[in-house]
Amino acid sequence: xxxxxxxxxxxxxxxxxxxxxxxxxxxxxxxxxxxxxxxxxxxxxxxxxxxxxxxxxxxxxxxxxxxxxxxxxxxxxxxxxxxxxxxxxxxxxxxxxxxxxxxxxxxxxxxxxxxxxxxxxxxxxxxxxxxxxxxxxxxxxxxxxxxxxxxxxxxxxxxxxxxxxxxxxxxxxxx
Amino acid sequence: xxxxxxxxxxxxxxxxxxxxxxxxxxxxxxxxxxxxxxxxxxxxxxxxxxxxxxxxxxxxxxxxxxxxxxxxxxxxxxxxxxxxxxxxxxxxxxxxxxxxxxxxxxxxxxxxxxxxxxxxxxxxxxxxxxxxxxxxxxxxxxxxxxxxxxxxxxxxxxxxxxxxxxxxxxxxxxxxxxxxxxxxxxxxxxxxxxxxxxxxxxxxxxxxxxxxxxxxxxxxxxxxxxxxxxxxxxxxxxxxxxxxxxxxxxxxxxxxxxxxxxxxxxxxxxxxxxxxxxxxxxxxxxxxxxxxxxxxxxxxxxxxxxxxxxxxxxxxxxxxxxxxxxxxxxxxxxxxxxxxxxxxxxxxxxxxxxxxxxxxxxxxxxxxxxxxxxxxxxxxxxxxxxxxxxxxxxxxxxxxxxxxxxxxxxxxxxxxxxxxxxxxxxxxxxxxxxxxxxxxxxxxxxxxxxxxxxxxxxxxxxxxxxxxxxxxxxxxxxxxxxxxxxxxxxxxxxxxxxx
Numbered sequence: 212x213x214x215x216x217x218x219x220x221x222x223x224x225x226x227x228x229x230x231x232x233x234x235x236x237x238x239x240x241x242x243x244x245x246x247x248x249x250x251x252x253x254x255x256x257x258x259x260x261x262x263x264x265x266x267x268x269x270x271x272x273x274x275x276x277x278x279x280x281x282x283x284x285x286x287x288x289x290x291x292x293x294x295x296x297x298x299x300x301x302x303x304x305x306x307x308x309x310x311x312x313x314x315x316x317x318x319x320x321x322x323x324x325x326x327x328x329x330x331x332x333x334x335x336x337x338x339x340x341x342x343x344x345x346x347x348x349x350x351x352x353x354x355x356x357x358x359x360x361x362x363x364x365x366x367x368x369x370x371x372x373x374x375x376x377x378x379x380x381x382x383x384x385x386x
Numbered sequence: 387x388x389x390x391x392x393x394x395x396x397x398x399x400x401x402x403x404x405x406x407x408x409x410x411x412x413x414x415x416x417x418x419x420x421x422x423x424x425x426x427x428x429x430x431x432x433x434x435x436x437x438x439x440x441x442x443x444x445x446x447x448x449x450x451x452x453x454x455x456x457x458x459x460x461x462x463x464x465x466x467x468x469x470x471x472x473x474x475x476x477x478x479x480x481x482x483x484x485x486x487x488x489x490x491x492x493x494x495x496x497x498x499x500x501x502x503x504x505x506x507x508x509x510x511x512x513x514x515x516x517x518x519x520x521x522x523x524x525x526x527x528x529x530x531x532x533x534x535x536x537x538x539x540x541x542x543x544x545x546x547x548x549x550x551x552x553x554x555x556x557x558x559x560x561x562x563x564x565x566x567x568x569x570x571x572x573x574x575x576x577x578x579x580x581x582x583x584x585x586x587x588x589x590x591x592x593x594x595x596x597x598x599x600x601x602x603x604x605x606x607x608x609x610x611x612x613x614x615x616x617x618x619x620x621x622x623x624x625x626x627x628x629x630x631x632x633x634x635x636x637x638x639x640x641x642x643x644x645x646x647x648x649x650x651x652x653x654x655x656x657x658x659x660x661x662x663x664x665x666x667x668x669x670x671x672x673x674x675x676x677x678x679x680x681x682x683x684x685x686x687x688x689x690x691x692x693x694x695x696x697x698x699x700x701x702x703x704x705x706x707x708x709x710x711x712x713x714x715x716x717x718x719x720x721x722x723x724x725x726x727x728x729x730x731x732x733x734x735x736x737x738x739x740x741x742x743x744x745x746x747x748x749x750x751x752x753x754x755x756x757x758x759x760x761x762x763x764x765x766x767x768x769x770x771x772x773x774x775x776x777x778x779x780x781x782x783x784x785x786x787x788x789x790x791x792x793x794x795x796x797x798x799x800x801x802x803x804x805x806x807x808x809x810x811x812x813x814x815x816x817x818x819x820x821x822x823x824x825x826x827x828x829x830x831x832x833x834x835x836x837x838x839x840x841x842x843x844x845x846x847x848x849x850x851x852x853x854x855x856x857x858x859x860x861x862x863x864x865x866x867x868x869x870x871x872x873x874x875x876x877x878x879x880x881x882x883x884x885x
Contacts, residue, residue, distance in 0.1 A: 229818045233557055240564055243579040247571075256840045256848075258571035262578055265567060268560045275553050285551065289819050295611050302609040309782075310602075313789055314802050326789050330782040333605070338614045339778035352783060356790055364436045366794035 226284030230276030237269030305336035321371005326353040387741050389515045396749030399444070399742065408445045409750050412452020413757045419453070420460020421769045423470055424604060424784055427457035428716040428826065432596035433791040435724060443728045444743050448750045450721050451704075455507060455754045457717075458697045459762050462499035463769050466492055466689070467620045475657030475696040478665045482680065482688030487620040489683040493766075497625045498635045498686050499693040500762040506643035506694035507755040510701025513647050514708070515748050518737065521709040525734035530841035531852050535862035537835040540712050542866045543652075545824040552870065554820045561811075562828025565590045572833075573840060585800040592723045594792050595829055596716070598805050599822045601788040603812020605781050610813065619773045622766055634676065635690040638668050642694030649695075650702020656714070657699045664695035701751070708744060709734060712831070716823040719830040 244262035279285060286292050309332030316325035330349035331342065339345055350373075357374055360366040370378060375385045387395075399405060419430045431450050438446050458475070462483065465476040469484035479499065486495040528536070545555035568579045569589030580586040627635070642664040649660040668687040669680050679685035706712040711732030713719035725732045730740060737744050762769070775783075792805045815822060846852035854860045 226818070229814065232814075236561070236564070240579065243581065247578050248576050256843050258574045258576045258578055261836045261839075262567055265560060265563045269557075269564065272553060272557045272560060276557065279553065285554075286818060289550075291819070292817070296613050298610060299612045302612040303606075306606065306609040309785070310806055314799065314806070317789075317793060317802070318799060322790060322793065326786045329789065330786055333609075333782040333785055334778040336609050337612060337778035337781055339776070339782075345779070345782070348779060349782070349786075353786055356786055360436070360790050360794055364434070365440045366436045366790070367797070368790065368794050369797060 223280065223284055226280035226286050227277060230273055230278075230280045232273075233269060233276055234273030237266055237271075237273050240266035240269055302336040302338075305332050309333040309336065317371075321374055322357050322368055323350065323353040323371055323373040325371075326356075387519070387737075387745070389519060392519070392741065392745040393515055393749060395742065396745030396747070397752075399746040400448070400749040400753055404445060405448055405746065405750060406753065408441075408448040409452050409754050410757055412449040413456040413754050413761055414452075415449075416453035416456020416458075417460040417463075417758065417761055417769060418456075418772060420457035421463050421772050422460075422775070422780065423464055423468065424601075424608075424781060426461075426600060426717075427454050428596055428720055429600040430457070431717060431720050431724070432593045432600075433787055435593055435720070435727065436794065438724055438727045443725075443730065443740075444746050446724065446728075447721070447743065447747050448754075450724060451747060451751055452754045452757075454700070454717055454721070455697075455751065456758055456761075458507075458700050459500060459503050459758045460769065461696075462503070462689075462693050463496060463762075463766070464773065466495045466499065467622070467770055468617055468773055470617070475661055475699070477658070478661040478692040479689055479696070481665065482684045482686075484620075485682070485684030486686065486689065487684070490623060491684065491686075492620050493623040493625040494627045494631045494686060495684070495689050496622065496766050497627045497763065498631065498639075498690045500759055500766075501627075502635065502639045502642065502690045502694040503697040503762075504755055504759045505639040506646060506697035507701055507758070508752065509640075509643040510647050510650070510698040511748065511751045511755065513651070513698075514701060514704055514751070517651065517705055518709050518744075518748070521705060522734045522737045525710050528734075528858065529856070530838045530845065531856050531859045532862065534835055534838040534842055535853060535859040535866070536710065536712065537831055537838060539862050539866040539869070540706075540714060540831065541824075541828065541835070542869050544656075544714055544827050545821070546870050547873070550819050550821075552874075554818070555824055558815065558820045558822065558824040559828040562825035563832040565595060565825070566829040566832035572837070583800065585796075585798055590804065590829070591792075591795050591801070592720060592826070592830060593795060594801055594805055595808060596720055596826060597788045597791050598808035599812045599815075599825060600716075601784050602805060602809025603816060603822070605785060606809055606813040607816040608781065610817075617777070619770065622770050625763060625766055631686055634686050637671070638664070638687045638691030639694045641667060642691040642696075643698040646695030646698030647702045650699035650714075651705045652702075657696050660695040660699045661692040664691040667691065704751075707732070708736060708747075711736070711834070713827055716826040719823075719826045723830050 240262065244259055244266050247259050247262060309329040312332060313325045313329035316328055327349040330353065331345045334345045357368065361368055370385050378385050415430065416427060419425045419427065430453050434449065461476040462479050464470060465480035466483035466487050469480055483495045486492060541559055545559035546552035568586055570587055571578050577587055645664050646660040665688055668691040672680065672685060672687050676685055676687065680688055703715050703718050706714055707718040707722060711722065713722045722732050792801050795801055812822060842852055853863060
């Protein structure tokens with residue numbers, strides 16, 4: 212490419228990795244397509260045909276991306292990447308902590324506590340420093356959302372510790 | 387049923403108390419999520435999908451369409467007052483709208499956007515009412531082979547024609563197709579791509595994917611590049627349009643609507659192209675004394691036209707969705723999955739078998755348009771206040787909804803792990819400029835395309851040439867090839883001509 216000189220070398224790697232990831236995805240699909248059991252039921256087109264086609268497509272497209280990356284990549288042209296501020300590790304860490312806290316707590320403690328922990332951590336990730344206020348907002352919001360989804364939308368989510376307490380206080384049965 | 391009879395039937399149903407209630411609720415919710423940066427109609431409808439177990443199909447679809455139309459109205463508020471377009475269709479509105487807001491004319495900009503949306507929404511809905519039955523007539527002639535070809539065309543246009551790069555669009559599409567394959571094969575009962583995980587036998591839930599792409603991925607990407615600081619919301623001021631504002635807006639409203647609708651109807655979907663075309667048209671057509679406002683103090687024509695084009699295109703998307711069962715936007719794809727959860731087969735039979743539902747839906751689109759103008763003009767101050775929800779709490783709140791929407795599917799931790807996994811992929815897709823809509827479309831339409839293909843091959847007794855020997859099917863496939871290669875050949879030809 213003629214304008215390759217204007218582009219910093221470091222931008223080659225991310226694009227290459229994106230291409231390799233798509234190749235990996237294609238490989239994964241190919242492996243899973245191969246282990247589909249052969250159907251005893253007669254069909255003109257078996258269950259394997261389309262998975263093979265999709266796997267093939269992904270491998271081909273992944274190769275295309277790798278080729279594009281080796282020819283200079285595409286990221287450096289993107290406005291969002293050119294003007295991007297540096298990676299905010301603090302925000303990313305806090306946010307990941309929020310997601311993981313939710314994952315760990317939702318089983319033993321139920322939705323409201325888990326989602327509250329997540330809310331406080333995610334708000335902190337985006338720069339909120341008022342921990343107590345966030346905690347109160349989160350508790351109110353998660354309880355309102357839980358009751359809304361369970362009572363109005365009829366979503367089946369088991370009552371956790373907090374929901375159970377409130378239902379008992381209201382004199383209702385705990386599902 | 388002819389359109390007039392259909393509409394009178396539809397209006398008599400849609401004007402019932404409960405259906406009006408659904409429309410109002412949908413419009414209200416839709417405007418709110420349209421205004422809020424970070425959530426859009428696709429995510430909202432996905433989160434509301436559980437309602438399909440409780441409410442009649444008519445009520446649910448009126449609600450969904452209210453959300454769909456409402457989000458179009460609300461989106462313009464954000465791009466004008468905050469200069470951060472919430473979706474691709476509002477990018478152009480932000481160009482002139484934010485400039486008008488900076489020079490103290492936010493009110494008239496909001497007003498012309500709202501009225502323009504009304505004009506375009508009404509023209510678009512008229513288009514649906516009268517074009518729909520015609521398309522259905524044609525579509526009833528199509529067999530599975532033609533359907534498969536039509537879906538291929540749809541795949542090509544939504545992924546390869548729009549957006550930055552055909553290669554990246556197709557990768558997104560194939561990622562969606564891959565997700566759609568997970569689960570039990572309906573025809574033979576074999577588990578596919580489940581990695582031996584029992585939770586995956588039911589397939590990957592569309593709610594999960596929508597939430598991962600539009601809530602988790604988006605929020606992760608924002609956290610990645612987060613800079614501390616507050617965004618400035620411009621004051622609204624008076625929303626009254628002066629007489630000259632109205633005179634300058636009328637032309638753009640109608641031109642924008644007429645430009646936008648066909649783009650929505652074509653399986654290409656997308657709102658970027660018509661809004662951009664409308665913008666350049668209005669810029670060209672503006673009187674010299676107004677033309678200098680473009681790019682400086684903000685020209686009202688540059689808000690009125692693209693906003694109308696955006697809404698008309700959005701309405702147009704409902705034509706292939708309702709008549710052919712082909713979704714060309716992420717929101718339409720999720721609505722399609724709602725049809726499936728009612729056991730309704732979207733496609734040309736919908737207009738005959740579910741005439742009641744379809745015409746009530748169309749009638750409530752007219753009603754939604756009226757409701758939305760009423761909600762948007764006097765209540766614009768309320769919507770502007772929603773914009774003042776601070777970012778940290780807004781994104782934290784969005785993730786609360788994301789969690790309950792996903793966990794509510796089957797109370798499974800596996801689902802949450804999958805949600806975060808796809809969310810991380812979505813974050814990188816955002817970074818590397820892979821479009822997200824083709825993922826949802828591929829996921830919903832992929833299994834339908836596979837079914838059509840297998841039906842066609844069963845009819846032809848395994849003869850693959852059926853797709854190219856049936857003339858209509860061949861024509862559609864050629865169109866798809868043209869859509870895929872045309873732009874590139876033209877580019878090569880243009881380079882040779884100049885170089």
